[in-house]
Amino acid sequence: EAQVTQNPRYLITVTGKKLTVTCSQNMNHEYMSWYRQDPGLGLRQIYYSMNVEVTDKGDVPEGYKVSRKEKRNFPLILESPSPNQTSLYFCASLGTLYNEQYFGPGTRLTVT
Amino acid sequence: ILNVEQSPQSLHVQEGDSTNFTCSFPSSNFYALHWYRWETAKSPEALFVMTLNGDEKKKGRISATLNTKEGYSYLYIKGSQPEDSATYLCASQYNFNKFYFGSGTKLNVKP
Numbered sequence: 591e592a593q594v595t596q597n598p599r600y601l602i603t604v605t606g607k608k609l610t611v612t613c614s615q616n617m618n619h620e621y622m623s624w625y626r627q628d629p630g631l632g633l634r635q636i637y638y639s640m641n642v643e644v645t646d647k648g649d650v651p652e653g654y655k656v657s658r659k660e661k662r663n664f665p666l667i668l669e670s671p672s673p674n675q676t677s678l679y680f681c682a683s684l685g686t687l688y689n690e691q692y693f694g695p696g697t698r699l700t701v702t
Numbered sequence: 703i704l705n706v707e708q709s710p711q712s713l714h715v716q717e718g719d720s721t722n723f724t725c726s727f728p729s730s731n732f733y734a735l736h737w738y739r740w741e742t743a744k745s746p747e748a749l750f751v752m753t754l755n756g757d758e759k760k761k762g763r764i765s766a767t768l769n770t771k772e773g774y775s776y777l778y779i780k781g782s783q784p785e786d787s788a789t790y791l792c793a794s795q796y797n798f799n800k801f802y803f804g805s806g807t808k809l810n811v812k813p
Contacts, residue, residue: 594745623801632706632791632803633746640799648800649703680745689734689753691793691801693745 592617596681596694603671604702611666611697613681619692621684622664623648624656626677627696633680639664671701704728706794708804715782716812722778723807725792729773734795737766737777740806741788749777749790782811 594615603609615622623638625648635648639658653675655667664683668675681694706727715721727735734753738746750759755770763780779786789806796802 621799625801625803630805632805633793633801634803635801638799646799649802689751689795690748691736691738692748695745 592692594681594683594692594694596679596697598697599695600698602700602702605672606670609668609671609699611668611679611681611699613664613666613694614662615664615683615692616662617683617685617692618661619683619685620661621686622658623682623684623691624654624664624666625680625682626650626675627680628677636666636679671699673701675699676701704794704796704802706792706802706804708790708792708807710807711805712808712810714810714812717783719782719811720778720780721782721809722776723790723809725775725777725794725804727773727775727792727794727802729770731796732770732773732794733798735768735770735775736793736795736801737775738791738793739788740791746791779809782809784811784813787811 597612620641624636625633634650637656639645679697737749740746750766752768757768765778768775789808791806793803
């Protein structure tokens with residue numbers, strides 16, 4: 591089954607404690623992206639990757655890092671999380687044939 | 703940051719009503735317009751991807767149109783059913799790699 595997986599699904603952590611949210615897709619897509627969703631706002635793009643070792647900033651990259659060492663994986667790293675990073679995070683991959691974006695199940699992060 | 707706007711923010715209709723939503727977006731460097739259906743506690747699911755001015759797409763009772771010259775897209779649902787209740791998101795894609803989402807239209811269909 592074609593899918594994008596994320597882990598963990600829920601995470602409560604404290605300010606300053608480094609964390610990683612993993613994202614993996616099994617569709618051999620080159621393009622992957624991370625979004626955050628906050629109440630009253632649309633999904634906002636954090637980082638995207640066009641291919642292995644090719645990443646670039648979206649609109650809200652501050653406080654986040656990403657890496658793309660393998661095509662299927664695109665982890666999101668928060669080196670020193672702060673309460674304003676409390677949000678719902680989605681990873682997505684984009685198929686080039688029909689240009690459809692596939693979303694993971696989401697990770698709800700709370701930083702206290 | 704580009705502004706993608708959706709209206710209305712929310713909509714309450716009776717089962718059997720037909721309804722439509724609007725998505726407006728900047729036209730410069732436009733690549734494609736995406737519509738998604740997003741149910742509570744699930745992830746957004748792609749409905750349509752449209753690229754050309756005048757594009758029309760249809761899937762069952764749901765259809766969409768695109769006007770890239772004036773920067774808007776309409777999503778239509780004919781004969782709404784309770785299972786159509788969800789938030790409908792539009793996203794405008796620029797230069798292939800950048801996506802800008804509207805804040806969504808929340809549809810509630812009463813039986």
